Amino acid sequence: MKKRILITGGAGFIGSNLALKLLAKGYEITVLDNLSPQIHGEDPENTSELFKSILNKVTFIKGTVTSKADWEEAINGQDIIVHFAAETGTGQSMYEIRKYIDVNINGTAIMLDILANQTHQIKKVVIASSRSIYGEGKYLSEELGMVYPKHRKSEDMDGGNFEVTYPGCTQPLQLQATDEESKIHPSSVYGITKQNQEQMIMTVCPTLGIAPVAFRYQNVYGPGQSLKNPYTGILSIFSTQIKNGNDINIFEDGEETRDFVFIDDVVDATILGIEDERANGEVFNVGTGVATNVITVANSLINNYGANTPVNISGNYRVGDIRHNFADLSKIKQKIGFEPKFTFEAGIKLFTAWVNEQKVESDNYEQSIEEMKKRGLYK
Template identity: 70%
Template sequence: MKNILITGGAGFIGSNLSLELINKGYSITVLDNLSTQIHGENPKVTSPLYKSIKDKVTFIEGTVTSRADWEKALKNQDVVVHFAAETGTGQSMYCIEKYTEVNIQGTAIMLDILANTPHQVKKIVIASSRSIYGEGKYIHPELGAIYPGYRNEKDMLEGKFELNYEGSSDLVLVATDEESKIHPSSVYGITKQNQEQMIMTVCPTIGIAPVAFRYQNVYGPGQSLSNPYTGILSIFSTQIRNNNPIQIFEDGKESRDFVFIDDVIQATVLGIEKEEANGHVFNVGTGIPTDVVEVANSLIEAYAINVPVTITGRFRLGDIRHNYADLTKIKTKLGFEPKFTFKEGIKKFSAWVLEQEIQEDKLSKSLDEMVKKGLLK
């Protein structure tokens, strides 16, 4: 399987995967629309992600919402890695039609073509997301494993951010495994769930091996420093380098599993190359939660720029409190082991950031949009 199509292959994860697969001898085709939100206003001139793959891949500038672009891109491909998607959790709550069209309809067009026309595709790898879980997994003292739903707005307005269940505050956070309840709390999460389920359901019926990776919060050199809608490390980095204060939502103790880009690429290559991956869904992360205050302090230390950090108590409706990955399955089936701790990853990420031009801090604009929509309290 030498010919691989990567949709969204000029993006952060896609471009890194493209370069790794080229080094391994694969022939790569990239379908990407060079979104200005990710690549800037003049991407072919200024986007380092695009320039990193330019002339190394067969590049098709197009969109996954176009049947013609899909038909062109799928020709002679053995494997499809489907990364192309709109990715902002908060933004998805008011750009609903756009997220649904790109993420769900784009995937549906691909599958419709593969189900109804001749092709040579043997495997599809879909980029799913930890967002499909919604809140993570907890242990209740009497009930065992439980999966709390939305947090109560009234409680959060009173500064009560931790989860409770049936009046109990004695919940113990544990790692979220692949058998955990799927109950996304954002439109983005819903679209990723839909993508994953379509791929895992349709592909076996048409002779294609499906693989889904539920990526946790991916970061590292190359991610967009100008996109204010996604990527807390890049958002904080841009604020710090502009000497702007960091305002942290809730009480700063909300946590995520931050996974370094090199580990994500390693896992994805295993999914492409190993038959043991076929038909399975895997978490990809570090298996360790890190809270937002630690993220902010780590970046301030790395850049040696002492900006104020304020715990605001504000919150976004639809945000989850905690989630981190159980990696038992991917370690057992694919032999995956994350190589980078958060501390090691931050060191590499911040060193790269310091080599980049300081970007305009656009966070306040994105937050104003959420306030107007009633999503930021």
């Protein structure tokens, strides 16, 4: 008998790609998604390519994870839940605080409450966690050994000092890959909500005889990601700026780094978590294990588009952003055999080729910046 899988947020970027690959493997898929205009545009049911990619292939429920009735309808008859539905975006989370708490934390709480108190046949829950829970990450100090710096101070960044520091360290800190045992200390409301989601699921599910699996995804990108959302996704934001003939604005000094992981690798890792019993009860990083700085990202996009876009390294910064992060993949490789297949260079070629086939979206980046400026979150 085919296993039935519910994917919340299954019309989104990662969710829709996962749904299509699981369908090809013979699973029956139900999707619960509210088709948020921020991701899908103002007329999502007619214009969202992400939604249209799964239309008539899955059982689709238009609803929200903040509704108990929608959850009850979606969970009925399912064997596995993959919980992707969430508000995303570090900067936006710092002022739309109640919305992020309601959707990410309370939405997850409603699901767990149903699983704890109602009849169902759920055997496994997979939760999309995030690298954002690591905050400023892990560093090696010559004087103190391994340290986990606190959030950077505005007074330092106002003076152009963007690198992290640690009390008692006189030498520059050496960036390390964050493993799953690294300190959890998020620096944004978004990160806090992802930490809370992960911990609730990893704590509650085992008491109910349900296997939990958490994936701490790094910066996911690839063909199909939303080009409409100015709040998250540096590759899509920069691409929309380039396609509109606008300058690229780079925060800080451009040397900040992220671990960019291609969508196909993320889907493959997630399917391993669904199918491999060795994943049960575990938390895994999903990335490439490579740190890429933002200047490299901008230049790679410009080169692949054949553009002459000016790059402005502004020295501005967003409150809540971290300086560096990249994943230690030792655990996921050893436990369930995951190996990323796509380098950043290969993934960027595929991503930009896809963008070239899309219609140019409006560049609403400045609007998102103005919202943060008004609240003192962009400096």
